[in-house]
Amino acid sequence: MTRTRPPSHADPFDTIEPPGNAELAVSVVSVTAAMVILGVLSGSAVWLLGLLVFLPGTASALCTVTQTRFVATWTTLVVSVTVVAHDDIGVRMLDRVLLVLLTLALGIVSVYACHRRLRREHEMMRLRSTAAAMQRHILHPMPLLTPDVLVTGVYEPVQEDRLVGGDIYDVVDSPFGTRVLIGDVQGKGLAAVGAAFAVIGAFREAAHREPTLTALVDALDAAVMRHNSYAEQTGDDERFVTALVVGIDADDEAQIVNCGHVPPQLVQEGAVVTPLLETGVPLGLADLSDAPATVDWFAFPAGSTLLLSTDGLTEIRAADGTFYPVEERLKDHVGLSPTDLAQALYEDARAFARDEGRHDDIAVLAVRRSPHGLTPPPAKR
Incomplete structure (x- = not known):
């Protein structure tokens, strides 16, 4: 079952249960x-x-x-x-x-x-x-359904010494098709909430306004720059955000802009493919690069699943220091339904790490291409 849940790991801020x-x-x-x-x-x-x-x-x-x-x-x-x-x-x-x-x-x-x-x-x-309530309002609970895709996944902040995770995601059904965002805010805890708010808010607004992904990414970058400008005035640290922005419409191809983020994996007809993408600079650092944001296209027919994740998954290590081989392990789970794929990969990663634990938040999204014309159910009130 797809979920967004509080962590099960020990937390130094947990209340100690007193003896009887x-x-x-x-x-x-x-x-x-x-x-x-x-x-x-x-x-x-x-x-x-x-x-x-x-x-x-x-x-x-x-x-x-x-x-x-x-x-x-x-x-x-x-x-x-x-x-x-x-x-x-x-x-x-x-x-x-x-x-x-x-x-x-x-x-x-x-x-x-x-x-x-x-x-x-x-x-x-x-x-x-308060932080948990803020995070529930920032991130929509999964699964998320649009006429183009079904998005399921797992989101779990590590919260070992922090209150709020730094990973973000969102899905918007816009006039230009479905826009999917996954990102990772530099830093953790309440200090990163402002940057998370800035990116999520800008994405939800600009996704309906901007007809191209490059314009949408420019709007996200501008939002992070404004946040950093305010942070500098108040003495807080500036932030950058790695992100993937995906555009999916009625065509059998999808558009994607990679802003310094972990590349996606495409599961299609039982095979796992890593799309070749141009990697740009993270949001908030566009002034450091003369190259504009680049849109890449790749085949994304009905029945395919695009797996998006943050580096919390790819940087999981075993006891011997070996990193979790996402593509290799994903091949062992290609037969699963999209609703089970992200959860199975997450549990496999935890078993891979064993007692080594996690050192970062984890967000894994499985974006399943639906036959065009699928009407999402009415929103619950």
């Missing part, structure tokens, strides 16, 4: 009992129970504020009672007082640290919710 109160009480009492027994056996109960001062610190990283306060109070009481109850001539009174004060101070600091941790987690959760 009963579980916490049993753990604390067990540790205390172990220290008491070892102290009695060694004859150094005061010094060994001093190790309990580390319990509140552990609780501050795993528990709620109330639970951390309980652990800090318990630890302070146990250490204080032990210091008073044991008349150990080897331990000076000053050392005992310092031990109690140290335990109390660490308990207070642990409660404060726990409060700060939870507040930060809650702030990150609110920020993530």
Whole structure:
């Protein structure tokens, strides 16, 4: 099933699930009992129970504020009672007082640290919710259907230390045929959202206005340049965007402009072909090149599937450092339906990487050429 889903990988901003109160009480009492027994056996109960001062610190990283306060109070009481109850001539009174004060101070600091941790987690959760809502509005959920194509695919941001992915895509049914965009914004997270908004917004507007792909790409480049101009004024980093823009109409050929992006793969009659394309500069860097955007044409008859992806797929590595061979692995999946192709390739790439994980977002689109005249279903309200 095609999907756009949140990541399943670990995230340092995920909220830590605190232990239950009963579980916490049993753990604390067990540790205390172990220290008491070892102290009695060694004859150094005061010094060994001093190790309990580390319990509140552990609780501050795993528990709620109330639970951390309980652990800090318990630890302070146990250490204080032990210091008073044991008349150990080897331990000076000053050392005992310092031990109690140290335990109390660490308990207070642990409660404060726990409060700060939870507040930060809650702030990150609110920020993530906002970022996720923004991203849902930027990217239309797949599958997407026009009279010319059916587009299915997988989109998954890595989100290991970022809130929003940098990959973008869109499909527009324009008066000039279907326009398909896939791109990769330089950088990740909220800092790249502005550039993503700029490109997606410009594409959705210019795709209906510009009759040629070169004019459409020029409009996208101008949008990124305007975004960078504003970013420079506000002290933010400038961005560039690699992109593929594809035009598909009633003809059996398709047009494509490659703006520094990963080349597509064409699945046709059980074979995989990589169209020969001129590669231009990424969006936002047109001023660095004198060559204008170039449109390439390639055969794209009914029943063919054009696979578009970002470098998150091609740069996946196995444990030995080998890059994922997209074209080779795609040949093993050409018999699948277009609705299953992108998902199968994505899962195969994850199996290829095994425990090495991913280091970038992944977007994979399967663009299936439909017989011309197919009417898309009415939009859901």
